[in-house]
Amino acid sequence: MVGQIEQHILEEVADLHKVPEGAYNIRANSKLAGRNTTANIDIISKEDGSGIDIKIKDGTVNESVHIPVVLSESGIKETVYNDFFVGEGCDIVIVAGCGIHNCGNQDSQHDGVHRFFIGKNSKVKYVEKHYGEGDGQGKRILNPVTEVTLDEGAIMEMEMVQIKGVDSTVRTTKCDLSKDASLVVRERLMTHGDQKATSEYEVKLNGDGSKVDLVSRSVARDSSVQVFDSRIEGNARCSGHSECDAIIMDNAKVLARPGLDAQNIDASLIHEAAIGKIAGDQIDKLMTLGLSREEAEEQIIKGFLK
Amino acid sequence: MIGNACVYALRFIVNMLEIKNLSFEVTADNGDKKNIINNLSLDIPDGKFIVITGPNGGGKSTLARLIMGIESPTSGQILYEGEDITGYDITQRAKKGISFAFQQPVRFKGITVYDLLKLAAGKELTINDACDYLSEVGLCARDYIKREVNSSLSGGEVKRIEIATVLARGTRLAIFDEPEAGIDLWSFQSLIKVFEKMRKKVNGSILIISHQERIMNIADEIVVVAGGQISKRGPKDEILPELLKASAAVTACDKLNS
Numbered sequence: 001m002v003g004q005i006e007q008h009i010l011e012e013v014a015d016l017h018k019v020p021e022g023a024y025n026i027r028a029n030s031k032l033a034g035r036n037t038t039a040n041i042d043i044i045s046k047e048d049g050s051g052i053d054i055k056i057k058d059g060t061v062n063e064s065v066h067i068p069v070v071l072s073e074s075g076i077k078e079t080v081y082n083d084f085f086v087g088e089g090c091d092i093v094i095v096a097g098c099g100i101h102n103c104g105n106q107d108s109q110h111d112g113v114h115r116f117f118i119g120k121n122s123k124v125k126y127v128e129k130h131y132g133e134g135d136g137q138g139k140r141i142l143n144p145v146t147e148v149t150l151d152e153g154a155i156m157e158m159e160m161v162q163i164k165g166v167d168s169t170v171r172t173t174k175c176d177l178s179k180d181a182s183l184v185v186r187e188r189l190m191t192h193g194d195q196k197a198t199s200e201y202e203v204k205l206n207g208d209g210s211k212v213d214l215v216s217r218s219v220a221r222d223s224s225v226q227v228f229d230s231r232i233e234g235n236a237r238c239s240g241h242s243e244c245d246a247i248i249m250d251n252a253k254v255l256a257r258p259g260l261d262a263q264n265i266d267a268s269l270i271h272e273a274a275i276g277k278i279a280g281d282q283i284d285k286l287m288t289l290g291l292s293r294e295e296a297e298e299q300i301i302k303g304f305l306k
Numbered sequence: 307m308i309g310n311a312c313v314y315a316l317r318f319i320v321n322m323l324e325i326k327n328l329s330f331e332v333t334a335d336n337g338d339k340k341n342i343i344n345n346l347s348l349d350i351p352d353g354k355f356i357v358i359t360g361p362n363g364g365g366k367s368t369l370a371r372l373i374m375g376i377e378s379p380t381s382g383q384i385l386y387e388g389e390d391i392t393g394y395d396i397t398q399r400a401k402k403g404i405s406f407a408f409q410q411p412v413r414f415k416g417i418t419v420y421d422l423l424k425l426a427a428g429k430e431l432t433i434n435d436a437c438d439y440l441s442e443v444g445l446c447a448r449d450y451i452k453r454e455v456n457s458s459l460s461g462g463e464v465k466r467i468e469i470a471t472v473l474a475r476g477t478r479l480a481i482f483d484e485p486e487a488g489i490d491l492w493s494f495q496s497l498i499k500v501f502e503k504m505r506k507k508v509n510g511s512i513l514i515i516s517h518q519e520r521i522m523n524i525a526d527e528i529v530v531v532a533g534g535q536i537s538k539r540g541p542k543d544e545i546l547p548e549l550l551k552a553s554a555a556v557t558a559c560d561k562l563n564s
Binding site (some may be wrong): 281300305 | 395
């Protein structure tokens with residue numbers, strides 16, 4: 001069972017108020033804290049102890065897998081490999097998330113490597129939340145790596161959120177898409193203080209009819225630093241769209257480096273990027289509705305990151 | 307000690323808005339100073355529908371923005387219901403009871419029409435309440451309530467949503483900066499109806515910056531602002547015929563020469 005701090009973190013990263021329904025694997029302070037499998041979803045620890053394999057049978061629909069990770073002891077540094085093997089014709093939701101509560105003076109670091117192999121015509125919704133708290137000197141570090149291989153006609157929707165308390169992040173996302181496969185990414189990021197967050201994407205559209213829609217919205221406050229680096233490679237008759245929008249505040253810095261690489265005459269790739277402070281007329285408008293300047297800023301940020 | 311009845315009566319004696327010797331000066335890139343509003347004084351009585359009109363660049367929009375506090379005057383005073391609000395910021399004026407519809411409404415990524423109407427009303431609204439405001443401005447509520455107020459909406463749509471936010475606030479003084487700008491002819495018909503209806507219902511005053519004869523036609527009074535000053539003011543029946551005569555007298559060649 002998990003304690004109070006761990007329970008709070010679980011609520012933050014996975015909206016879990018009680019034991020989830022369906023399959024789950026809860027990892028707390030580098031140890032297994034709970035697991036459940038179903039007739040269609042199996043979770044097996046890797047023999048070398050480096051992580052888990054999640055195997056989902058063909059035709060599994062309306063099921064979910066939760067794999068939250070909690071670090072509440074200071075000084076843990078771990079790399080975990082989680083491999084998802086999703087069969088054909090599935091429709092499932094996967095919720096991953098990592099929360100760090102660090103009150104100590106040593107750094108806590110979790111590097112999760114998630115690999116997805118998604119079968120023909122399967123649909124996966126993947127939700128990943130990162131959260132950090134605790135007032136110790138030790139840093140809270142998360143470096144997630146996500147690798148996705150989409151088979152013919154497979155669809156992946158990724159929702160990645162990191163709003164609070166993570167000191168340092170390098171997020172790497174790599175995807176390979178086959179014929180008619182589709183990838184949708186919605187990334188939301190907010191950094192405070194001296195936090196640093198880097199988000200790198202490498203999407204390869206290898207099959208005819210494949211498509212990607214990648215939207216990243218971020219807010220950089222205080223003295224935080226953000227880097228957005230994306231590369232969409234069109235190797236077939238495909239369409240790709242990426243959009244990165246950042247609101248910059250205080251003394252923050254944001255670098256956006258969007259890349260498009262068309263290797264085929266029928267590749268259609270678009271990128272939109274914008275970095276700027278909150279527009280003065282947006283604040284003026286909300287102030288005319290009776291909001292204070294601070295309330296107006298909060299509303300604008302809340303909407304932007306929704 | 308004044309009784310409640312007297313305070314109530316006083317409300318009708320005191321002007322809703324008093325502008326005293328207001329000036330607004332800007333410095334151009336070459337260092338030259340220019341008076342956009344030049345020692346302007348104006349009283350707006352309670353319960354009136356007033357249209358401010360005049361040539362482009364004459365200072366109408368600046369005057370409206372000075373009243374809302376979006377711009378700060380170089381000198382002069384603004385009183386709202388007898389209280390000096392010159393030093394108040396936009397929020398304080400909004401809370402006192404002034405609303406403002408922007409000429410070019412701003413857009414927000416992620417904020418829905420419903421969110422904006424709730425913020426305007428300053429309280430939770432049921433979907434039905436929010437839909438009522440949208441219907442008033444001629445939008446089919448069901449199609450819009452969950453839409454984001456972003457660039458996917460047309461100019462006419464955001465303009466009508468802007469007016470709906472002012473309706474949702476329901477304040478004693480409502481200012482509209484060229485509500486007709488950016489609205490197509492078809493929408494314009496329904497816009498006139500919105501103002502006619504508002505005029506019947508409102509408990510306070512409405513101030514509209516406009517060039518449109520049909521909007522001026524429903525006004526109690528018309529104020530003409532030119533060169534940062536008031537050049538004419540009077541009842542609609544007196545001012546409007548003069549304005550129409552003057553514009554008819556300007557021949558095509560005069561217009562080209564001017």
